[in-house]
Amino acid sequence: MTARRFPTARRSLNAVAQEAKGCQRCPLYRFATQTVFGEGPAHAPVMLVGEVPGDQEDLQGRPFVGPAGRILDRALADAGINRERVYVTNAVKHFKFEPRGKRRLHKKPNAGEIAACKWWLDQELDLVKPALTVALGATAARALAGRALPIGASRGHLLELRDGLPGLVTIHPSFLLRMPDPQVKEQEYRRFVADLRLIARHVPAAKRAA
Numbered sequence: 001m002t003a004r005r006f007p008t009a010r011r012s013l014n015a016v017a018q019e020a021k022g023c024q025r026c027p028l029y030r031f032a033t034q035t036v037f038g039e040g041p042a043h044a045p046v047m048l049v050g051e052v053p054g055d056q057e058d059l060q061g062r063p064f065v066g067p068a069g070r071i072l073d074r075a076l077a078d079a080g081i082n083r084e085r086v087y088v089t090n091a092v093k094h095f096k097f098e099p100r101g102k103r104r105l106h107k108k109p110n111a112g113e114i115a116a117c118k119w120w121l122d123q124e125l126d127l128v129k130p131a132l133t134v135a136l137g138a139t140a141a142r143a144l145a146g147r148a149l150p151i152g153a154s155r156g157h158l159l160e161l162r163d164g165l166p167g168l169v170t171i172h173p174s175f176l177l178r179m180p181d182p183q184v185k186e187q188e189y190r191r192f193v194a195d196l197r198l199i200a201r202h203v204p205a206a207k208r209a210a
Contacts, residue, residue, distance in 0.1 A: 013042050016123050020093060026116035028094035028109075033058045038089025038124050045205040046081075047130035048072075049121070050090045051139040051172055055104050058095035063088050071173040072136075075189065079196035082208040087128050091143035092117045106174075114143050125165070132203045133165055134196075137172030155195055158202055166202075170195035 017037040023029055036053035039062060056066030064072055076083050092113055097104040109117075121143060125133065135141040141149040144161040154169040161167040171192055179185040200207045 011127070013038075013124070013127050016120070016127065020120050023093065023120070025119060026094075026113045028092070028096055028113060031097070032094035034061050035093045036061055036063055036090065036095070037093060037120070038063060038087055040087030040128075041085065042128065044085055044087035044128055045131045045203045046085065046199055047087045047089065047125065047128055047133045048136055049133060049140040049144060050088070050136045051174075052090055052092040052106070052109050053095045054106055054174070055095065055097070057090075058097075058104075063090055067177055068172065068174040071176055071189075075173065075193050075196055077208070078193045080200050080208050081196060081206050085206045087124070087130065089121065089124055091121060091140045093120055109139060111142075114139065118143060131166070131205070132199060133161060133167040134199065135161065135167060135169045137170075137175070140172070141169050156198070158198070168195065168198055168202075 020035045020037050023035055029035070032053075036057050050064065053063060054066045054068060057063055057069075063069070073083060076086065092109040095104070096107045096109050096113070098107050133144060135144050135149070138148070138151055141151070141154065141161070144165065144167060146162055149169055151169060151171060155171070158166060158168060171188070173192070176185055176189055176192065179188060
């Protein structure tokens with residue numbers, strides 16, 4: 001499936017982000033604090049796409065600023081990736097959650113919510129034009145490829161997410177937060193870093209300065 005092209009005259013990421021603040025394309029806006037749009041360099045060589053904002057992201061209005069974001073920042077550093085050269089966003093821009101006492105527990109977005117928010121993700125891709133797009137988790141992979149991509153079979157090598165969109169697939173860092181066994185968690189973290197090292201191999205401009 002070819003990415004939809006949008007006219008870019010007089011448009012910018014900032015303009016689209018401002019427009020997205022009023023998004024009502026799916027019911028999630030009724031319960032979330034705010035839209036959480038992507039952020040990073042306007043022409044970043046790499047775009048990382050996650051699933052949905054978490055609790056802290058919803059409160060702060062920025063992607064990957066909670067516990068999963070801290071793991072991602074650490075993994076990018078360990079992989080030799082310059083975080084300032086990466087654009088980060090989510091497939092769905094509003095927090096989906098289930099109240100549990102005073103806590104708000106993350107819920108996975110459904111196919112309709114992913115499809116509704118593709119409007120914004122396609123515009124981010126069209127404006128940033130990354131050389132490489134990385135799907136963090138199954139939801140991001142589905143949003144980018146338009147079909148289910150099993151993480152285990154897809155990770156570890158370059159693939160075409162859809163026509164003209166080279167990319168990589170790996171786990172979402174929140175997967176590591178849910179692992180109770182420290183030894184297994186460390187092994188999976190090392191696999192995650194190994195996946196991210198492929199970014200620098202395919203896009204040298206994303207490397208951290210020595």
